[in-house]
Amino acid sequence: MAAIDGLPPLRDVIARFGLDARKALGQNFLLDLNLTQKIARTAGPLEDATVIEVGPGPGGLTRAILSLGARKLVAIERDSRCLPALDEVSAHYPGRLTVIEGDALKVDFAALAAEHGDGGPVRIIANLPYNVGTQLLVNWLTPSAWPPFWASMTLMFQREVGLRIVASEDDDHYGRLGVLAGWRTDARLAFDVPPQAFTPPPKVTSTVVHLEPIVAPIPCDIAKLERLTQAAFGQRRKMLRQSVKSLGGEALLTRAAIDPQRRAETLSVEEFCRLANAL
Template identity: 60%
Template sequence: MAIDDLPPLRDVIARHNLSARKALGQNFLLDLNLTAKIARAAGDLAGADVLEVGPGPGGLTRGLLAEGARRVLAIEKDPRCQPALAEIAEAYPGRLQVIEGDALEIDPLEHLSPPIKIAANLPYNVGTELLVRWLTPKVWPPVWSTLTLMFQREVAERIVAAPGSKAYGRLAVLAQWRTDARIVMSLPPGAFTPPPKVSSAVVHLTALPEPRYPADPKVLERVVAKAFNQRRKMLRAALKGLHPQIEDLLVEAGIAPTERAEQIPLEQFCALARLVAAR
């Protein structure tokens, strides 16, 4: 089923000679029904500006526009994709702006107006770094209301992981402290060209008005990073050097010093961060 009057993505890729490049973390999703489904997972797009990183030939871009996004700002590093994206911009007058460059080096805010949503099939090589940046702005709530992002399945599971699981770590704590995060779609390798070696999943994160539990963001980040950097060690050893009385602070936060990081729920990490900051 066509979602617009533009050619199928396979034809676009062939016409513009857009073979995916491993160095850019590219895996193209060609099924426009799937890209439209991802766009719908982002919620009501009418009246919203959407930031998309790594649009490639524009499959998700077309889905976002077809689902009613007010405007899409697409940041694409690969200059080969520009002609294909220009064709989409022409088909949706005034609704698509494309910036050529590295998303890690571009501030998109001057090109966006609230409400802002972020939706992307993120390049595998920068996906986690971008997510951490979006989760750790200087001011909360952030400029975006939701993130709808495709990752390798393993990364998606780390974002939504519960304490006690092997996937639970720094990413889960950062994401769940300030957002509601859930996996909304799973995609097999065969959905992509070329097929990656792993499955993928789409995670939808909704920004909370304020963090679930009070804590200084920088202190919490330091505590969590130190705890999970040596996740096999007991916390009294992993957090050694964080504070002279770290064992006493752990006990005061309701954490046994012999526990390991993956056993500690978010609320207790926040309690420990408050005690470290206060002392």
């Protein structure tokens, strides 16, 4: 991509600024610029979009997003060592990149989108740090206001997590994430990314997941749904009458017209919502 954007190769950037990836920050830098462009293209048209990126690191995905024409990119980076490298990218794309130093778990993303958006779609595109990726996804899936501020999310996770996000009933990977994502989004696996594409290489394969919001999901109380999924999948090998005993057990299941002898992994998203509404 150096030939496309005129910026130095990422390996040179990392060497010049001493950017060794730190395990404590969940960092694995993606250096294959063909892959970063593939991730950015998976998000859909970017020309009229405001993009939010979490954990840009030395800026490989950042550069791909901007080279594909994103109108505005807001990047949240916790590691201050990466800021000089991102400043170079910002200077190369005047007025289009805003870098915010901070912890993504403490950011009000809806307010951020409102501040930097101009009426076009907001797309979240990120190679998420492994140690906060799942929590960020849950936060983005469970705001009280829906449809959300984002028009799509294109996110990289460990493959195991990606499978959990897109799983449905009777799938071994089905659990809380599958219920939440299946309730409010259309989620699909886009493609895998091998360990050797990263520096340092993680021990697992990664997967890019693309999610788009369902405009009118089944009406359901978020807090009740989360309590139910936590109880049901917390004891997933037990029958529901036992695993949700603290929430009403057999009486609750009867009200929702669900067989108390079933197990959590057999319930559809619609049935979980029905159960939550019966609480």
